[in-house]
Amino acid sequence: MAAGRIPGAIQPGQRTIERDIEAKIPDPATPLVLYCGGGFRSALAADNLQKMGYTDVISMDGGMRGWREKGLPTE
Numbered sequence: 001m002a003a004g005r006i007p008g009a010i011q012p013g014q015r016t017i018e019r020d021i022e023a024k025i026p027d028p029a030t031p032l033v034l035y036c037g038g039g040f041r042s043a044l045a046a047d048n049l050q051k052m053g054y055t056d057v058i059s060m061d062g063g064m065r066g067w068r069e070k071g072l073p074t075e
Helices: 017-024 040-051 061-070
Strands: 030-034 057-059
Touching: 017 040, 030 040, 040 057
Parallel strands: 030 057
Antiparallel strands: none
């Protein structure tokens, strides 16, 4: 994935979200929008978080690529 992130996003280490999520976001009802470069890895992570009990999790369609194609801001 190219450098940058969506403004205000928390960016956990790749492949560690399931390990670290409870410390960073302890409330399983917190709305979470996951994204990656194209949307595949974030869909898998969203599924895992739902299995862990997080109740308001989605994967952003198109990922960061789609975000940039729409001309939306990055930081």
